[in-house]
Amino acid sequence: MTGPRALGTALGSIVGAGDVLSDVQTTAAFSSDATGTWRGSARCVVLPATADELAAVVTELASRDVAYVVQGGNTGLVAGATPLGGEVVVSTRRLSGVDSLDAPRREMRVRAGTPLAEVQRVAAAAGLELAVDLAARDAATIGGLVATDAAGARSLRHGRMGAQLLEVDVVLPEGVLVRGLEVQSRAATRATGADRGRYENLARFVAGSEGTLGTVTSARVRLVPRLDARATALVAVARVADAVELAARARRSLTSLDAMELVESDAVELVAEAAASHPPLAGTALVLLECAAAVSPRRELASFLEDVDEVRGVLVATDATARAQLWSWRRDVPAALASVGGHALDVGVPLARVPELLVRVRAALAALVPGSRLVAFGRLGVGALHLHVVGAAAGRTAVDAAIARAVVELGGDVAGEHGVGRAKAVLLERGCGEAPPEPARELKAVLDPRNLANPGVPALRGGAGRRRC
Ligand SMILES: Cc1cc2nc3c(=O)[nH]c(=O)nc-3n(C[C@H](O)[C@H](O)[C@H](O)COP(=O)(O)OP(=O)(O)OC[C@H]3O[C@@H](n4cnc5c(N)ncnc54)[C@H](O)[C@@H]3O)c2cc1C
Secondary structure (H helix, E strand, O other): OOOHHHHHHHHHHHHOHHHEEOOHHHHHHHOEOOOOOOEOOOOOEEOOOOHHHHHHHHHHHHHOOOOEEEEOOOOOOOOOOOOOOOOEEEEOOOOOOEEEEEOOOOEEEEEOOOEHHHHHHHHHOOOEEOOOOOOOOOOOEHHHHHHHOOOOOOHHHHOOHHHHEEEEEEEOOOOOEEEEEEOOOOEEOOOOHHHHHHHHHHHHHOOOOOOOOOEEEEEEEEOEEOOOEEEEEEEEEOOHHHHHHHHHHHHHHOOOEEEEEEEEHHHHHHHHHHOOOOOOOOOOEEEEEEEEEOOOOHHHHHHHHHOOOOOOEEEEEOOHHHHHHHHHHHHOHHHHHHOOOOEEEEEEOOHHHHHHHHHHHHHHHHHHOOOOEEEEEEEHHHOEEEEEEEOOOOOHHHHHHHHHHHHHHOOOEOOOOOOOOOOOHHHHHOOOOOOOOHHHHHHHHHHOOOOOEOOOOOOOOOHHHOOOO
């Protein structure tokens, strides 16, 4: 039995016929990414409810030489979970729920398909939270966060998702379920001999592997205390270089610093236009700083800002409503940009190189597509920038290649915050990236010699494997 019906019947015998979806209308929702730009066609969508079912599904697919794409909440922005090659979609949506919360140890064990919002809801009841939080929290899953090594506003303080990960269970690309893979100690608890070395590398690269090394079925994650005393400042600066200087100083001296974002004035103006209001402060860019502590960090933040020469204007808030108002100048940028069109590339670059990157990208745009423009914003604390290009649809390929080259030359990487997925794979294929480290390549070759797991995604960028372009 090799046809689609035979495959559907086999998968249905594992998960139940109702959890194998094959009609085009139902599978359409699983076949494009969150940007709506990338559309594929799933051969079928299969929804296992347990790790054992998922392992059996993958074993079945491997026995038939069928490639598959792992999908969590499908909120990814780089088509990492999109079946562009007609793959089977293995969805973790039914593999959901918090298995245990150990409040004294600040740890939670959670199934991979659990939405981030659910994790935060359960953790909050114990005065805790997962340190990585993002706007797509209602749908984005723990498995997706791990696979993309997601970053959020607070990654500046606590690191990306990989830094929150203590242990994972993973179904390897050919269907073997490995339980208890300790990430922090980089060892598999039950593995011995050759397997041990292999699993140590799997633990090392699983965060950021974007589904290419297997499917995470469960994770033990660390939690941090919720800090509800917060102070937020919106600071206007005259130059992006001043924003960088301010950010570097804030990192050195503000012990309660929790988030730090950059919004260039073009983006501020778009947000103001969309809200029919005016920019809150005059300047080339705004820096949003947020401090969080057990007791109000307002004084620490205010005295820091008094000493900083780069400040051209400042608004400070401590109550939730006023803070949300300040955050809206950052939070509403993507929606405002959606109304003007264009395309975005998110990249990572060392903080000190941010001004130079923006200068270079603007010069490249002027040369390649006169009349186009760059709108930049992002997480200043971790050097993750969203570069939104307006008016360069015709020259997109050349523009993206020029941006990628500038990023690499300045010591950054194109994986940025959202990963490589299929959307940025083309940049790597053009040879503007470094090869992943040897152990990561070996691991992929050994675990997935037929390249069945997320075949269109080249990323092996977790930990030391972060790929550059
Ligand atoms: C409004 C909005 C805001 C966002 N903000 C941020 C942000 O601040 N920071 C950020 O980093 N990202 C952000 N994103 C992108 C996205 O939310 C993250 O990449 C998130 O981690 C994806 O989770 P997901 O469950 O939706 O994964 P999916 O989109 O389903 O998949 C993403 C990748 O992970 C793989 N994958 C999914 N589940 C598993 C699993 N169980 N095992 C192995 N591989 C798996 C997929 O194959 C794919 O390669 C945002 C997206 C939106 C729509």
